[in-house]
Amino acid sequence: MNILDGKATAGKIKQRIAADLASLPEAVQRPQLAAVLVGHNGASETYVAAKVKACNEIGFGSKLIRFADNVSENELLACIQQLNEDNSVHGIIVQLPLPQHIDEQKVTMAVKVEKDVDGFHPENLGRLMLQLPGFVSATPKGILMLLEEYKIETSGKHCVVLGRSNIVGTPVSLLMSRNAFPGNSTVSLCHSKTKDLALLTKQADILIAALGRPQFVTAEMVKQGAVVIDVGITRVADTTTPKGYRIAGDVDFEKVAPKTSWITPVPGGVGAMTIAALMQNTYLAWQRITSSDATR
Numbered sequence: 001m002n003i004l005d006g007k008a009t010a011g012k013i014k015q016r017i018a019a020d021l022a023s024l025p026e027a028v029q030r031p032q033l034a035a036v037l038v039g040h041n042g043a044s045e046t047y048v049a050a051k052v053k054a055c056n057e058i059g060f061g062s063k064l065i066r067f068a069d070n071v072s073e074n075e076l077l078a079c080i081q082q083l084n085e086d087n088s089v090h091g092i093i094v095q096l097p098l099p100q101h102i103d104e105q106k107v108t109m110a111v112k113v114e115k116d117v118d119g120f121h122p123e124n125l126g127r128l129m130l131q132l133p134g135f136v137s138a139t140p141k142g143i144l145m146l147l148e149e150y151k152i153e154t155s156g157k158h159c160v161v162l163g164r165s166n167i168v169g170t171p172v173s174l175l176m177s178r179n180a181f182p183g184n185s186t187v188s189l190c191h192s193k194t195k196d197l198a199l200l201t202k203q204a205d206i207l208i209a210a211l212g213r214p215q216f217v218t219a220e221m222v223k224q225g226a227v228v229i230d231v232g233i234t235r236v237a238d239t240t241t242p243k244g245y246r247i248a249g250d251v252d253f254e255k256v257a258p259k260t261s262w263i264t265p266v267p268g269g270v271g272a273m274t275i276a277a278l279m280q281n282t283y284l285a286w287q288r289i290t291s292s293d294a295t296r
């Protein structure tokens with residue numbers, strides 16, 4: 001068993017960006033990410049704080065715009081419009097989930113395509129499908145960057161994805177099946193209506209678990225020598241920790257790891273790569289906007 005070290009790989013990616021920026025004259029405007037956070041969802045607070053921290057570490061500017069839970073949809077849309085027009089902002093993210101009374105799709109679609117570093121806008125998702133330049137959402141992109149870093153063979157492999165979310169499962173299925181490296185896998189996208197799930201997971205050369213169900217994947221579900229990517233980051237109650245919770249992945253790491261050839265830990269796996277991929281997207285947005293080059 002070998003560890004796919006997301007923390008170390010993310011560190012290298014962030015260092016490369018920081019070094020690139022450090023070589024620029026001081027007068028050159030740096031990339032800036034604007035993060036919009038609504039309410040006080042604990043997990044969202046943690047994610048956004050980590051994104052802002054990464055910006056500070058590598059020399060990006062950052063703006064954190066907070067709204068109360070009861071913010072109106074119009075107020076939120078007006079804020080996004082302002083950020084779209086702000087020339088000092090190159091990337092915009094609206095942390096999901098949003099409160100029930102706000103139409104998430106409407107908000108996602110309000111973000112200017114060129115600044116949509118989360119890749120959630122329908123145009124960027126269409127671009128991903130057609131392999132046109134655009135923004136690939138951070139978690140799927142981070143997973144592929146990790147496979148690339150460790151030169152994991154994906155061509156001709158059976159990749160089984162658990163979960164069909166718009167943010168992870170569906171885009172990562174597309175990326176793993178397209179004609180590229182990483183890619184060229186035969187993909188099975190499994191979800192809550194899949195029958196005999198274990199029969200499929202046991203055939204997986206590469207298993208990507210993105211259900212958000214702690215320790216769902218057990219040793220019996222995994223083939224000897226498989227590559228296992230754990231996307232789960234769920235808070236579970238744990239009174240032995242100072243915070244009263246710990247972060248659990250979708251995979252029972254202790255039991256599954258010995259059967260695998262490669263596996264991501266939680267934390268220090270996909271989560272760290274998501275942040276690095278977001279930084280790379282923000283850097284890309286800045287390059288495209290400041291050089292008016294949409295082909296990058």
Ligand code: GUN
Binds near residue numbers: 118138139167
């Ligand atoms: N909620 C869970 N994951 C993400 C993400 O990658 N971006 C945003 N904006 N919200 C999320």
